[in-house]
Amino acid sequence: MNKILKLTLVLFLICAIVAGVLGAVDMVTRGPINAYQTNKTNEAFSKVMPVHVPEGEQQYIPVDLKPLGLSTTINSNGQKIKILSVSKAADDAGYVVETEFSGAQGTIVMVVGVSNRLTCTGVSITKHSETAGLGANAASAADVGVNFRNQFIGVSKFVQLKKAGGEIDALSGATITSRSVTNATAAAIEFVEQMLG
């Protein structure tokens, strides 16, 4: 019995020391991690809808969706698109919609800028796990990605791939990713339209 007690004590002691050290490291790193996350969201937001307000003021005001009673899942060309959040640009230029949907490999999170005239002002992918060299190009900072995303500027909620008779050129070898990005853009515009009634 004595032996078991000793073993437990040793294990507990080591766990406690490790947990303590981790706590200390966490205190140091928590600030930078949070700062990075906020910074990243803001950056993605300002990519799709730049806001001109005096420095230091809040640029995007989150819209509380609950009292609106709208369904946050939009069916767009047969694909389900989840609306995660909507923020209003502080200078009334429009809205930024955060969408979540499945791409070819996994979940994609994308922000879509929607103007007051219900056209898209830009899209930016913040999280994805698409295939490198194919679907991942949709999020890439290289020309191929920028050109793909720029096609969405100015489109309406009826946006479609060229294959379906629309205006968007799909990424080569990544029709599924391209189609889901197109659907999500349409869904974001649709949601803002419903929201504005």
Add this chain to the structure above:
Amino acid sequence: MSVTEYLSIAIGAILINNFIFSQFLGCCPFLGCSSKVETATGMGLAVVFVMGLASAICYVVNEFILVPLDLAFLQTLAFILVIAALVQFVEMFLKKAVPSLYSALGIYLPLITTNCAVLGVVLLNVQNSYDFLGSVIYGITGGLGFMLAIVLFASVRERIAFADYPECFDGFPICLISAGLVALAFMGFSGMKIF
């Protein structure tokens, strides 16, 4: 979460985002325990069992202990301890209660602790913010996907014995290459939409 969402988690875990062929989780036991179909089946069963249980317990630990206490940074540590304890416990339980199953799973049980598919599935549950049922379904079906992969691959490997390949590919390399070819077949599922 709706039924269709659970279904798409399940199909996704088994075929589309198969743990081994598209996420590379659990490759060590996959390559180590796949020389015979029977051992592969045993290992697969053990993994399904532990992954399902681990998903359930780790969900509870994370949701009701770590998150309320603001200790999310202890996740990895807590999860690996839960898994290690769980494997030990399952081993003791099976030995007493279902000796036939215990002797079938035999040496594979302790090996599961260091199977990265198990720790992987609980970390992914948190990352994808699945609810309780979703986590358990992802755990079990992820295990089934692992089992499907390892059993299929074991049958392929039994055929390698009759194959004629360059001498320097003997042993491990030819296994990797054939695993790659099986993975290529699984790529056909990528992008498949269920609902």
Add this chain to the structure above:
Amino acid sequence: MNFKKQLKEGVITNNPILVQQLGMCATMAITTSLFNGVGMGLSVLIILTCCNVAVSAIRKIIPDEIRLAIFVVIIAGFVTIVDLLLQAFIPALSESLGVFIPLIVVNCIIIGRAEAFCQKNPIGVSFTDGITQGLGYTAVLVVMCLIREFLGSGRFGGGLIDVTKGITLDGTGTGIQLFNSDYGASILTLPVGGFLTLGFIFAAMQAALKKAAKKKEEAAKAAEEEDAA
């Protein structure tokens, strides 16, 4: 044991991946760009060295029955520290390696070295063992990355090197495009490519070892014949 001998062991004769066949999952999963490969390799090197030193330092006071549990706790501790530091200071790397950083906990290399080497050896040797084994691991990752990147998308040093900015540590570099990526075998950048590339590297290693053994044998034979003559 001197450093040179340990280095040769870690990188070639007792390489963690190619000879001990440990830690395969991450090797195949993350080697799609040089940035990932170097980042993962160095993370493992740091964690391995810290764990080696820690395990070696307490090797005389831990009870034998629960040593594995203690190793796991120590490893998980160091992995979490590295994970948090990466999230805070090199977030691009942490994002592109994703779940594979916390999964270093179950990377067999680390627990394998703790069990097989550090619990029997003093701190100094364990420290160099961590470095040399880590270098061996990093070397294989880097070779995998170079092959997959070059043949797959015609690039060199994706994420780490940029034509205009030089070396980028934040993962934004686009690499040097050696030929148009449309002509690359993009299968190598897919998961399948991981299996195939590692398979061929293994085969090359086996062929080289066999050749070396044969040469030695022939030399011995020749020496014998000479003796006889």
